Amino acid sequence: MSTLLPHLLAESAGIEAFLALLDQEEQAMADGRFKELPALTARKARLQERMAELDRQREAAQLTLGFAAGRAGADAAAGAGGEAVCAAWATLLGLAERAKAANRRNAAMVFGHLDFTQNALRFLRDSGQMFYGPDGARKAAGGAGTRLALG
16 A cells, blocks of 8 residues: 555645645735746746646556555545555645635735726726826826826
């Protein structure tokens, strides 16, 4: 049964790396460093692909050991694998829950920023005033542009 242990440890390491990326993503949003998000998203996507591959490898190992695919088979394989395998499986499940919660938190932050931006745009559009002209210069109350911000 020890053949399952390396798979569980590899998956745990992948989730820990994913958690670190989620923390970086959260900090970038909190600090307003939105230009960093595309690179972080690309790294997250690559890591998710890697974790999916590790999951397939672990599931293949559990099938080879005579256990069913899916969560029930993984639970059974871990239970039959001894103390170290049970502990590694429990750690993996805990990390997965933490990653799910962190991902939801970051998604809520993204949607919060998106809602704010959409509301601000709606306000500007519905106000009937042109705050900025086509050249990007702020319009004064009388409609004449001012270049104070450019100088």
